[in-house]
Amino acid sequence: MIDFVAVGSIVIDDIVDPYGRSSMGMLGGGGSHAVAGMRVWSENTALVSVIGQGFPDTAWQQLQHLADTHGVSRRTMAQPRAWQLFETDGTRHDVFRTDFSTFLTTTVQPEEFPPDFAAARGIYLQTATPAQAQAWLTRLKALNPEAVLLWEPWEVFYKPEHLAGFKEVAPHFDIVSPNSTETAWMIGETEPHKQAQMLFECGVRCVALRLGAAGSLVGTAAALEQIPAAPAEVVDETGAGNCYCGGFLVGYVESGGDPLVAGRYGAVSATFALAQPGLARLGSDTKDEAIKRLVQLSR
Secondary structure (H helix, E strand, O other): OOOEEEEOOOEEEEEEOOOOOEEEEEEEOHHHHHHHHHHOOOOOEEEEEEEEEOOOHHHHHHHHHHOEEEEEEEEEEEOOEEEEEEOOOOOEEEEEOOOHHHHHHOOOOHHHOOHHHOOOOEEEEEEOOHHHHHHHHHHHHHHOOOOEEEEEEOHHHOOHHHHHHHHHHHHHOOEEOOEHHHHHHHHOOOOHHHHHHHHHHOOOOOEEEEOHHHOEEEEEOOEEEEEOOOOOOOOOOOOHHHHHHHHHHHHHHHOOOOHHHHHHHHHHHHHHHHOOOOOOOOOOOHHHHHHHHHHHHHO
16 A cells, blocks of 8 residues: 655756765656655555656666656656756756656646545645646546645746735645755745744645755644755755655544644655765665654654
């Protein structure tokens, strides 16, 4: 039985750190990293996405190690690939090496969500537009009104012209997890606590506002708390936010809806993404190690 599903992108990343060190051909994308964050805590995970022609066999094997992949469809387009270029201040430039417009128009569609995943307790969703978010809401709520839905608007979503659409769909998700820097692009506010307040005014029910090295702000309009980042050696930041979202969702469901517990789960999941270039490498001892890190973070 599948308990947790990630719906999002699969991209092959060519990563260049601020000092010119490169890691080429790494498995990435929001869906891949989110399901890795789930897999830290649960073995019952699935991924719903698309891949293109030329998708590497080694990357496919990585995905199959992490999740049920029968919800991943192959398109006739070239496999999406992007540069991930990092600056010393932590800024990342996401530069597509394949046609970006084709990528946006060939993403996984709501009708492709496998009905046998409908009993999932938690679903992560990554979308690029308000219309996509609404279409997925309609599909997922029809399949399972009880599933906990976490929405992570994709980086390209955060535009002032999308604010009205955000206000329409955000209240229908159980959790919304934006990045603070990207949120500022849409609402024009840079201070995280003020951002959270504005998000609540938009109808967000539970927020997991990601702050990078400063951790995250989590909770509701009635109670908002800051969760520190879990201690980690940072090798590569790619996907850490998506991984956090996957962990947050599992923690939220397993705790019966406690944002503080969920935030710590997310913070721990992110440490596995930070430890090496590309997708988190998870083994048979991962959950035991995750529990140790969770205990340390909770002290």
